Amino acid sequence: MQFSELRNLLATAAAVVLIAHASIVDAAGRAPARGMNGIVASSSAHASEVGVQVLRDGGNAVDAAIATAFAMAVTWPTAGNIGGGGFLVYHGADGTTTTFDFREKAPLAASEDMYLDENGEIQDNINHDSILAVGVPGTVAGLELAHQRLGTKPWRDLVAPAVKLAREGIPISWQLHDSFKGRKSRWDRYPSSAKVFLKRDGSFYQPGDIWKQPDLAKTLKRIEREGADGFYKGRTATLIADHMAANGGLITLEDLAKYEAVERAPITGNYRGYEIVSMPPPSSGGVTMVEMLNILEGFDLAGMGHNSAQYLHILTEAMRRAYADRANYLGDPDFNEDMPIERLTSKEHAADLRGSISLTSASASDPALFAQAYESNETTHFSVVDKDGNMVSLTYTLEWGYGSHIVVEGAGFLLNNEMGDFNAQPGITDERGRIGTAANRIRPEKRMLSSMTPTIVAKDGVPLFATGSPGGKTIINTSMQTVLNVIDHGMNIAEAIEAPRIHHQWLPDMTVFERSGISPDTRKLYESFGHTIREVRGIGSAMGVYRDPETGILYGGADSRAEDGGAVAY
Structure with a gap:
């Protein structure tokens, strides 16, 4: 046997061993992973292992989350990133709560009508699919x-x-192989990307091949040595700015030097005696989730039965109302000082909305009011709990899968296409889901509105479980249903994550069902209320951790909808 053949055989074997190991620890199905000292649940078993090793070495939940996030920039390129942004929610065992907002910002050269042609229409989808995005x-x-x-x-x-991981490489899984292959036309469009995601001869990486990313390793090394300055200043910043200038982009060295993350107070609520701690604007997730839970608190959801037609109808009507408020009021708090957060999350507002819900018929969604902005499904989420019970819930994204699909020449990482989350057509709202409300219009240095909903649920000031999901516009509803599954239906964290889900977002006026999740009889009865259904393969990909307050046993669930995911415990 030639050495090259032996190397390939060993690489394939390593990939098989990794995947087999992940299936043991990732709680695929309904049995949670268990441990006493820490758990990381993420869309990448590689990255979960990195995070757990930090816990083994004495790090806390925040340390493990940071290591996991950087690892996912290598192992989960569809959404793990250093070229995107997101949100982190923290709840300490001592009751401390806080959040970190690192959502992307519009460049200084951005303008409200930057994507529009002379007729006021978006030109060739450039707000999503170009370097201007x-x-x-x-x-x-x-x-x-x-x-x-x-x-x-x-x-x-x-x-x-x-x-x-970037320097020495990781074995290509079937999921990565299929994903890279499905984007061949994108890689061909951008030579800097083709160098990363295709072999030198232009062929695809095969399952078991070792995928190395030397330019990314150098960028990460600069970050390792210099912290954030290793990204926003110096060599990496110059590579970004030069790539932008050479290809018609807007981001400059000044944009990079001026960027700052922000620590914000969390959005909090109370649902049946449990404390909800989630992300504030520019994430819409926390406000919208608390509003929905407040509406639903007035119904006997457990008595209705999980995913019964009546139950799904009530969920839909709560979703419809909260998503309408989301579209009308929420945006970057640094540019919208008059957002009525206190009112939207109040029990009184929920009672008013609850009173407008019929138990027997669907409401109408009026496009003359407001709708829901487009967001990609390709976000990623992970949850962490350490031995002391501190919890982190972190969601971050490049927007689309692989973001803009543009790799920075010489730096090895993908850039986001998050500008598409702004309302690109001011004043235009229609039944297709376009919105033009003022709160989320483009402004220089403004953060675009997001649906990301990293959430931690506590009891008596002690964190109980953390959850969140990718899924763009479906994120809030996925996270909310996971919370309901634990609190109202008594499911363990893995069962709560695996259970079938639905989604409604005000406009377009239809409910999304998972294809094999709801029985035909239930669907027929649900439709008799006046709802329209569209089926999809899956909704979201939740990751959660849970700590039993009596025994101290830790549980983790990694959604089987994420093929390479893993909940790793020790």
Whole structure:
């Protein structure tokens, strides 16, 4: 046997062993992973292992989250990133709560009508599919801020594992193989991307091949040595700015130098005696979830039965009303000082909305009012709990799968296409789901509205479980249904994550069902209320951790909808 053949055989074997191991620890199905000292549940079993190793080495939940996030920038390129942004929610065992906002910002040269032609129409989808769609990345700044506030391990120790993964390579899974192959036309469009995602001869990486990312390793090494300055200044910043200038982009060295992550007070609520701690604007997730839970608290959901037609009808009507408020009122708090957050999350507002719900018929969604902005499904979420019971819920994204599909020449990482989350056509709202309300219009240095909903649920001031999901516009509803499954239906964290889900977002006026999730009889009865259904293969991909307050046993669930996911416990 030739050496090259032996190397390939060993690589394939390593991939098989990894996948087999992940299936043991990832709680695919309905049995949660269990441990006493820590759990990381993410869409990448590789990254979960990195996070758990940090816990083994004495790090806390924030340390593990930082290491996991950097590892996912290597192992989960569809959404793990240093070229995007997101949100982190923290709840300490001592009752401390806080959040970190590292959502991307519009470049200084951005303008309200930058994507419109002379007829006021968006030109060739350039707000999603061009270098003009790239917002100023926030991930590295956000992770550094969280580390400065709450981390305990040296920064270098948290970034070093990602450097090693990028330099030495990871075995290509079937999921990565299929995903890379499905985007061949994108890689061909951008030579800097083709160098990363295709072999030198232009062929695809095969399952078991070792995929190395040397330019990304160098970028991560600069971040390891210099912190956020290794990204927003110096060599990496110059590579970003030069790539932008050479290809018609807007981001400059000034944009990068001015970017700052922000620590914000969380959105909080109370549902049946449980405390809800979630992300504030520019995430719409926390406000919208608390509003929906407040509406639903007035119904006997457990008595209706999980996913009965009556139950799904009530959920739909709560979703419809909260998503309408989301579209009308929420945006970047630094540009919208008059957002009525207190009213939207109040029990009184929920009671008013609850009173407008019929138990027997669907409401109408009026496009003359407001609708829901488009967001991609390709976000990623992970949850962490450490031995002391501290919890982190973190969601971050590039927007589309692989973001803009543009890799920075010489830097090895993908850029986001988050500018598409702004309302690109001011004043235009229709039944297709376009919205033009003022709160989320483009402004220089403004953060675009998001549906990301990292959430932690506590009882008597002690964190109980953390959850969240990718899924763009479906994220809030996925996270909310996971919460309901635990509190109202008594499911363990893995059962709560695996259970079939639905989604309604005000406009377009239809309910999305998972294809094999709801019985035909239930569907028929649900439709008799006046609802319209569209089927999809899956909704979201939740990741959660749970701590039993009596025994201290930790449980983790990684959604089987994420093929390479894993909940790793020790």
